[in-house]
Amino acid sequence: MKLSNRVQEMQFSPIRKLGPYAVDAKNKGIDVYHLNIGQPDIETPQTFFEGIEHYHDNVLKYSNSQGIDKLLDSFIKYYKKWDVNFEKDEMMITNGGSEAIIFTLMAIADKDDEIIIPEPFYTNYNGFAASAGVNVVPFITKAENGFHLPSKEEITNKITPRTRAILISNPGNPTGVVYTYEELRMLADIVKEHDLYLITDEVYREFVYDNLKYTSTLYMEDVLDRVILIDSISKRYSACGARIGLVASKNKELIHQILKFGQTRLCVPTIEQLAASNLINTPKQYFDDVKKEYEARRNILFENLCKIPGVVCKKPKGAFYVIAKLPIKSAEDFAKWLLTDFNYNNKTVMVAPAQGFYATQGLGKDEIRISYCLNQHSLKDAMNILKIALQKYIKIEK
Known part of the structure; x- marks a missing residue:
């Protein structure tokens, strides 16, 4: 049966399309840190x-x-x-x-x-x-x-x-x-x-x-x-x-x-x-506390990214995301590999390939978007895992 041009021309969400691989990883007993989606873990007021x-x-x-x-x-x-x-x-x-x-x-x-x-x-x-x-x-x-x-x-x-x-x-x-x-x-x-x-x-x-x-x-x-x-x-x-x-x-x-x-x-x-x-x-203190928490997470994320050889990014000033350029050819292949072929101490991370955030063909192929909606302890662990994974993947890609 024929489908509309409208639906066929629409792309799947690059934030969510790797979801099945994350489900498979979890079914294997691997913990997945979700750095791919802007789902806050802060308590709703x-x-x-x-x-x-x-x-x-x-x-x-x-x-x-x-x-x-x-x-x-x-x-x-x-x-x-x-x-x-x-x-x-x-x-x-x-x-x-x-x-x-x-x-x-x-x-x-x-x-x-x-x-x-x-x-x-x-x-x-x-x-x-x-x-x-x-x-x-x-x-x-x-x-x-x-x-x-x-x-x-x-x-x-x-x-x-x-x-x-x-x-x-x-x-x-x-x-x-x-x-x-x-x-x-x-x-x-x-x-x-x-x-x-x-x-x-x-x-x-x-x-x-x-x-x-x-x-x-x-x-x-x-x-x-x-x-x-x-x-x-x-x-x-x-x-x-x-x-x-x-x-x-x-x-x-x-x-x-x-x-x-x-x-x-x-x-x-x-x-x-x-x-x-x-x-x-909602009390004003709620917003003050939440912003303070996100700013601390932003600092953890940025400081750890700066320690990874070959990674390029600028310190974000708002929201709770960062775009990072990686020393690899395909961020999408890397994001998939993180879920299908890699784990460290039975844990891995899920990131969003940045190519889907561009309309110009070819841009963002070596970039990822990271959301810092994880608590500070988990975020530090996730960044360490990302560093280890990237070092290993670079050797494989060569």
Whole structure:
């Protein structure tokens, strides 16, 4: 039977496609340290579970397609802490940030229109774009520059009559880059001059290290009608399984139109929304402690990577990922080998080959993305295992 071109052109997630090999390794009794996926091990705040207790109806009903008022109100209150003021008709609750991006692309672009993205980028952006029939046009950011944006000219050279938006992640996944005010101001100028949208994925805004000041694109007041915010509770509250996201914009007409897509999927799960609405009561100390923990993990990871001969990487400033260049030919072959042919003291590691985070053919073949969502003791052990594995693999590859 024939399958659609759409599904056949989509790639499998490079983060998850090695999963069966990890399952096989575990079935053999090998412990696998997961450095491949951004699944926090931090405890979800108790405020989330306390919120579930607030549901007392005898019938679990549909909620409003836009989202329940209590959750919308809690997001409004949250953003005020970041000096951002939203109204209810400027927001819609989504099934995670993923749905927010898909709905956004479907609302602003037609089939074969284009969005510009700095690469490497979150691999699922490819899948979201393919689902919406939109083409990804990348521009390169480099490790030696800390994955910061290139010149204005390099970005505007990618603009064509079919370009509809620039999409960024800030702080960046998979690079950990935190864009400066000047970089965001440059993007604001570009979208203003070329009549584009600026889609900004800010799900990691709580994770900025080294006392850096975080700048949101929502601080660019002259382009607020062009800025589309993508957000989620998954990372900052360690609540990935709740699947509560958000799309927001001061462009009320855009949100009004996106609501049509929300109505076709009826609603986001009611109880999860109610639970998430109580997260606004999470103590500030929770965020302080979590950021301190991740910063310590970042330091452990970076210091250990720097000790491995031939490894090249820059110290990430945000999120909880790092891209590392390895002295090997194929990171994908190496990642598979780690799970099928290697263990040290009955343990191994799982990493994400970075090639899938690029759209330009051939880039990232010798790079991996590492997530530091492991506790400090496990992370130290995992990095030691990675060092031993890499030294052994290099000899085999030669």
